[in-house]
Amino acid sequence: MMLPEFLQYPQMQRAFVIALIAGPIAGLLGTFVTLRRMSFFSDAISHAAMTGVALGFLLRLAHDMASPSMQVTLVIFCVLVALLMAWLFERTTLHTDTVIAFSYTGSVALGVVLISRLRGYRMLEEALFGDILASSPADVWIVAALGAVILGFLFLNMRALTLSVVQENLAKIEGINIRALNYGFVVLISAVVALLLRELGALLISGLIVVPAAAARVSAGNFRQMLILSACFGLVGTASGVTSSYYLDTPTGPTIVLADVVILTFCLVLARARRGKREHLQSPAGQSEAA
Amino acid sequence: MPDPLLKIENLCVSYGDHEVLQNVSLQIQRGQFACLIGPNGAGKSTLLKTIMGLVKASSGQITSHARQIGYVPQQLPLDPDLPLTVAEFLSLKLTRSRWWFGARRSLRERISAQLNEIGAAHLIDRRLGRLSGGEFQRILVAYALLNNPDLLLLDEPLTGVDIRGGLSFDGLLHHLHDHRHISILMVSHDLHLVEHLSDEVFCINRDLCCHGHPSEVLKPENLSKAYGHLQGMVVDQGGSAFIPVTSIR
Numbered sequence: 001m002m003l004p005e006f007l008q009y010p011q012m013q014r015a016f017v018i019a020l021i022a023g024p025i026a027g028l029l030g031t032f033v034t035l036r037r038m039s040f041f042s043d044a045i046s047h048a049a050m051t052g053v054a055l056g057f058l059l060r061l062a063h064d065m066a067s068p069s070m071q072v073t074l075v076i077f078c079v080l081v082a083l084l085m086a087w088l089f090e091r092t093t094l095h096t097d098t099v100i101a102f103s104y105t106g107s108v109a110l111g112v113v114l115i116s117r118l119r120g121y122r123m124l125e126e127a128l129f130g131d132i133l134a135s136s137p138a139d140v141w142i143v144a145a146l147g148a149v150i151l152g153f154l155f156l157n158m159r160a161l162t163l164s165v166v167q168e169n170l171a172k173i174e175g176i177n178i179r180a181l182n183y184g185f186v187v188l189i190s191a192v193v194a195l196l197l198r199e200l201g202a203l204l205i206s207g208l209i210v211v212p213a214a215a216a217r218v219s220a221g222n223f224r225q226m227l228i229l230s231a232c233f234g235l236v237g238t239a240s241g242v243t244s245s246y247y248l249d250t251p252t253g254p255t256i257v258l259a260d261v262v263i264l265t266f267c268l269v270l271a272r273a274r275r276g277k278r279e280h281l282q283s284p285a286g287q288s289e290a291a
Numbered sequence: 292m293p294d295p296l297l298k299i300e301n302l303c304v305s306y307g308d309h310e311v312l313q314n315v316s317l318q319i320q321r322g323q324f325a326c327l328i329g330p331n332g333a334g335k336s337t338l339l340k341t342i343m344g345l346v347k348a349s350s351g352q353i354t355s356h357a358r359q360i361g362y363v364p365q366q367l368p369l370d371p372d373l374p375l376t377v378a379e380f381l382s383l384k385l386t387r388s389r390w391w392f393g394a395r396r397s398l399r400e401r402i403s404a405q406l407n408e409i410g411a412a413h414l415i416d417r418r419l420g421r422l423s424g425g426e427f428q429r430i431l432v433a434y435a436l437l438n439n440p441d442l443l444l445l446d447e448p449l450t451g452v453d454i455r456g457g458l459s460f461d462g463l464l465h466h467l468h469d470h471r472h473i474s475i476l477m478v479s480h481d482l483h484l485v486e487h488l489s490d491e492v493f494c495i496n497r498d499l500c501c502h503g504h505p506s507e508v509l510k511p512e513n514l515s516k517a518y519g520h521l522q523g524m525v526v527d528q529g530g531s532a533f534i535p536v537t538s539i540r
Contacts (some may be wrong), residue, residue: 035370035373065408073322074442093502120397155389155390156389156390157389158389158390158391158392159383159386159388159389159390159391160389162375162379162391165373165375166367166369166373166375166380166383166419167367169340169343169345169363169364170364170434172344172345173343173344173345173362174384217372217374218372221374221376222375222379222393222416222418223374223375223378223379224375224379224392224393224394225374226374227392
């Protein structure tokens with residue numbers, strides 16, 4: 001079978017496979033991130049990851065962004081920051097947005113200071129914007145394993161997560177351990193952010209998680225549709241982003257997020273047109289036209 | 292005398308240093324329609340949450356002989372754009388496995404029958420966030436009824452519900468109590484409704500101030516024990532309820 005031109009190159013093949021796995025998985029995860037109003041939480045974790053990158057280099061745990069030890073450092077660092085934030089939400093009187101704001105700005109500031117000590121502004125660019133085309137075959141396996149873990153978590157906790165979106169007390173009455181669920185969820189978000197940082201960068205990861213889910217939310221008539229559409233929009237966004245970046249000669253990560261934004265814009269326009277039509281049909285003029 | 296359906300003995304509950312309930316003892320008999328009244332912050336909702344195991348008691352004992360307890364929480368602040376439909380929400384209660392993926396066709400019949408009973412069959416495919424206060428309250432009752440409870444706890448079910456919705460809700464409670472023989476413990480500020488529906492009233496303000504038949508309890512001298520010095524009673528919109536007033540400035 002003849003592959004399309006852009007898939008003739010191994011780095012494009014790897015980028016495409018990663019995109020096909022990461023897109024729908026991030027979209028599905030994004031459903032619960034947006035409904036639990038945690039969009040800025042994933043953003044804060046992705047920015048905290050910059051400090052993780054700097055620490056990885058500074059403590060000589062890794063020599064470059066691609067090394068497995070850097071991935072491990074990032075996962076550990078992001079999970080620790082996420083757990084600290086979750087603990088602050090639970091145990092202090094600070095508002096959620098306050099905790100996110102200080103974690104966000106504090107970690108960016110620390111990351112930039114540490115990176116400046118390393119005189120590694122090239123690293124800063126890589127951490128901020130990522131480079132999916134630099135992915136190795138090992139990265140493909142890591143993303144695939146990550147996808148399996150996320151799917152497993154969602155599969156085992158779908159009922160609990162959905163019920164807790166309505167009200168945590170209703171979930172508790174059903175015997176669901178809300179504390180474990182919440183901590184498990186933040187650990188999962190931080191693992192996703194840490195492992196996709198190299199591909200998409202700190203500035204763009206949360207777009208991959210939040211934007212397809214937001215598009216699905218404005219388009220879906222029920223919850224099942226929202227889950228399906230989030231995964232589909234995530235898949236279409238990443239696949240079309242990688243493909244367009246090749247033909248348009250644009251950076252791949254930002255093109256993926258732009259593709260997601262185009263999908264969201266299209267869904268918003270469509271939802272508005274649908275609402276306008278419904279309002280027209282309900283108006284006296286619309287009813288007389290129908291008659 | 293048969294064992295009470297629910298027996299609460301010397302219950303104390305604290306949030307940190309603040310004691311919300313102090314040595315509360317009460318009993319709900321099978322078939323009873325009981326109401327909990329008291330001022331804001333008196334511990335009424337906390338009492339229901341403690342019965343449901345949502346709040347931990349610092350001391351005391353709760354003994355339940357109920358087969359199942361249904362719980363209708365206070366009006367929930369819901370995201371109006373949450374795409375969860377009524378059928379999907381109710382299917383969450385009926386699904387026993389950890390995996391859930393919308394309202395399965397096999398569950399729709401049961402959901403439909405439950406909604407029919409409470410006069411809300413037309414809401415089955417409506418989004419939860421788009422329901423009115425009264426409609427949503429009915430759906431919460433349907434949710435609580437799905438596991439066939441013999442005791443139903445309702446926490447201020449008429450908050451934010453208009454007069455018409457309140458009257459039809461009143462009929463629903465009558466139906467559940469008289470026809471399905473469900474014992475009910477309801478928190479309410481609407482003393483008119485309490486007088487009209489209940490056969491036992493518990494008046495609490497951290498501790499149990501008084502209890503008995505509504506005709507005995509709903510007297511100014513008893514209410515002043517819970518609400519403090521009563522300046523009078525006011526009748527709210529359209530005369531649907533009367534509310535004790537502790538101070539008028």
